[in-house]
Amino acid sequence: MKSAEESEYFEIVTSLYGMPLVIAVFGNVNRSDFLYIDTRTGVPALYLWDNGETQLLTPGDEPITGFAALHDSKPWVVYAKDESGTEDFALYFADYSTKERTQITKGTIGRLSGIFWASDDTWIVVGCDKQEYYIRVYARDGSHTSLFTTDQHVLTTAYDDKRKLVAAAVGRGPGTKIGIIDAKGNINWISESDESEDILPRVCPEKGYIAYTTDVSGNTEIVVRSIETLEEVTRVTALGDIGFLPGEGNLIWADENTLFAAPAKDAQLSPRLLTISDGKWSDSLADVSVLISACTREGPVWVGSSFSQPLCVQAYKNGKVVTVIQPKYTGERISGESCWYTSFDGRKIQGWLLRNPDPEAPLVVYCHGGPNFAVLNMWGVGVQEIVMAGYHVFAPNFRGSTTFGCEFKNLNVGDIGGGDLQDVLYGAKYAMNLLGITGKPAIVGGSYGGYLTLQGLTTQPDEWAGGVAMVPWVDLVETHELGDAHYKALNVYLMGGTPEEKLELYRERSPSTHLEKLKSPVLIIHGENDPRCPLQPVQKFYERAQKLNLPVELEVIKEEGHGASRISNFIRMSVLQLEYLEKLF
Numbered sequence: 313m314k315s316a317e318e319s320e321y322f323e324i325v326t327s328l329y330g331m332p333l334v335i336a337v338f339g340n341v342n343r344s345d346f347l348y349i350d351t352r353t354g355v356p357a358l359y360l361w362d363n364g365e366t367q368l369l370t371p372g373d374e375p376i377t378g379f380a381a382l383h384d385s386k387p388w389v390v391y392a393k394d395e396s397g398t399e400d401f402a403l404y405f406a407d408y409s410t411k412e413r414t415q416i417t418k419g420t421i422g423r424l425s426g427i428f429w430a431s432d433d434t435w436i437v438v439g440c441d442k443q444e445y446y447i448r449v450y451a452r453d454g455s456h457t458s459l460f461t462t463d464q465h466v467l468t469t470a471y472d473d474k475r476k477l478v479a480a481a482v483g484r485g486p487g488t489k490i491g492i493i494d495a496k497g498n499i500n501w502i503s504e505s506d507e508s509e510d511i512l513p514r515v516c517p518e519k520g521y522i523a524y525t526t527d528v529s530g531n532t533e534i535v536v537r538s539i540e541t542l543e544e545v546t547r548v549t550a551l552g553d554i555g556f557l558p559g560e561g562n563l564i565w566a567d568e569n570t571l572f573a574a575p576a577k578d579a580q581l582s583p584r585l586l587t588i589s590d591g592k593w594s595d596s597l598a599d600v601s602v603l604i605s606a607c608t609r610e611g612p613v614w615v616g617s618s619f620s621q622p623l624c625v626q627a628y629k630n631g632k633v634v635t636v637i638q639p640k641y642t643g644e645r646i647s648g649e650s651c652w653y654t655s656f657d658g659r660k661i662q663g664w665l666l667r668n669p670d671p672e673a674p675l676v677v678y679c680h681g682g683p684n685f686a687v688l689n690m691w692g693v694g695v696q697e698i699v700m701a702g703y704h705v706f707a708p709n710f711r712g713s714t715t716f717g718c719e720f721k722n723l724n725v726g727d728i729g730g731g732d733l734q735d736v737l738y739g740a741k742y743a744m745n746l747l748g749i750t751g752k753p754a755i756v757g758g759s760y761g762g763y764l765t766l767q768g769l770t771t772q773p774d775e776w777a778g779g780v781a782m783v784p785w786v787d788l789v790e791t792h793e794l795g796d797a798h799y800k801a802l803n804v805y806l807m808g809g810t811p812e813e814k815l816e817l818y819r820e821r822s823p824s825t826h827l828e829k830l831k832s833p834v835l836i837i838h839g840e841n842d843p844r845c846p847l848q849p850v851q852k853f854y855e856r857a858q859k860l861n862l863p864v865e866l867e868v869i870k871e872e873g874h875g876a877s878r879i880s881n882f883i884r885m886s887v888l889q890l891e892y893l894e895k896l897f
Contacts, residue, residue: 324643324700325883331622333351333622333623336356339613343384344610347361364636369408375878378393391404398841399874401422401439403450425440426469433451441796446460447459465558467481467560481510481511485509485805489501512563516568522539523565532575532717546588546589553718554576555714556714558684562583562602564605572585576715578650583605598616603690610629611627618691649664651746665705673702674702675703676753677740679757681757682759685714708735708736711731712728726807729767763786766823769830779832781834783844786849787822790848827862830862836864837889838869839873843874
């Protein structure tokens with residue numbers, strides 16, 4: 313097999329992803345510098361940005377894909393690192409003035425979702441193992457005490473270092489509430505209603521405030537309360553969804569009277585400021601979609617991009633937006649047009665159409681992951697390289713996508729691979745009609761999008777020319793059995809129950825159940841160590857397809873997990889996809 317470098321598509325993919333890309337920022341409100349993760353060495357590595365100067369803090373050949381936190385005043389960093397995409401992390405301490413680096417934990421401690429400095433020698437760590445989610449206090453010698461455990465998701469947390477309180481959103485979907493947990497493990501609960509989703513807690517220790525979002529009114533609201541008495545201070549209607557991905561959203565305290573947020577509406581994110589005292593929103597600060605944000609002593613800092621603007625780091629200082637890290641890009645710039653179409657039940661669905669200059673180019677339909685995510689006007693969502701390789705792309709934001717309101721996000725709960733897949737098919741037909749295309753389109757996607765790709769090819773076999781599925785689910789029952797506490801809770805949320813309670817639904821919505829119906833070729837690309845969509849069921853799916861003489865191919869990426877942490881592997885996966893699409897047409 314030829315290498316990725318020998319492919320005609322190598323240059324296209326490298327132009328998009330081979331340049332240094334910033335994928336995360338971590339700040340501290342007591343400091344003007346900040347941490348960021350950058351891919352310039354070929355893997356995501358941790359850097360310190362300080363007044364324009366950058367310093368590499370971790371070995372440039374070790375992928376860092378976890379969380380990191382800066383000490384308030386000392387040259388100390390605590391961060392998490394896994395091995396080869398396993399999402400089973402260990403904690404590390406680094407003193408970047410002396411180049412000292414030590415592993416805190418004795419071995420790995422599971423999947424992490426938050427780290428906070430509690431003292432010079434202790435940290436609040438939020439994560440999950442095979443059995444449960446936890447909030448623990450870890451000491452420098454690796455020992456720990458537990459503050460809280462649950463079998464539900466704990467996706468977003470905040471820490472009040474003045475009062476020694478942890479704020480945690482517990483649950484997913486309707487019924488999610490916020491717990492205020494003290495140093496002894498005592499809990500006060502915030503819940504707008506039994507059915508509301510109350511998430512994204514953010515603490516302002518100086519004022520003793522906690523901000524969070526709720527959907528109790530049917531629209532997203534931002535609520536500010538006293539963290540000690542829980543008395544409401546203010547309530548403001550948001551200009552869109554604040555959480556665009558479960559556990560992730562842009563809501564941070566810019567100062568004692570101002571929140572920075574990036575409300576997301578109809579697949580567009582807009583960075584803004586919200587003044588607490590009068591409830592007024594600023595105009596959009598920048599014409600980019602905000603991926604992740606943090607706050608420094610000087611103000612908010614964020615990673616922003618669009619279809620045509622590579623990932624850059626911007627900051628809001630002294631009333632102005634400044635770009636502090638800007639990658640150089642000289643390649644083709646792709647733009648997308650937002651389209652609305654009518655799906656099978658009369659509901660309006662938004663999608664992005666990205667046109668190739670050749671009007672007769674084939675159509676590729678792209679399915680995003682999540683499912684609670686969206687194809688945003690953002691760099692690196694997986695569509696630009698397909699357009700540059702010679703195709704039109706239509707990317708529908710099917711039901712279950714975020715940025716279209718709370719009701720829409722919950723529409724596919726208990727119906728995954730059902731109504732959302734119909735939205736995808738109706739989007740394909742809409743785009744074909746709009747473009748005047750008569751030939752069958754291909755379908756591609758990663759993670760949940762990979763699942764939809766396989767479910768579409770096996771349950772709608774006459775509609776597609778074929779496809780590429782990256783890191784997909786294939787058997788929902790077996791995937792549940794192999795998952796950790798996080799993915800078990802995710803399956804229960806999406807399916808509306810456990811496999812024992814919903815066995816028929818789990819089986820009916822599994823591509824493995826419908827494999828014999830497959831007619832069109834499909835390539836599955838999968839990470840060897842993927843903990844989210846385990847490889848074992850995929851291998852069984854492939855081996856069964858081979859026995860049935862069905863057109864299924866499988867490429868396993870060694871030492872990678874859910875996606876690729878090494879840029880060389882990411883480029884290889886993209887090249888494999890483009891070469892396979894060429895075979896289909």
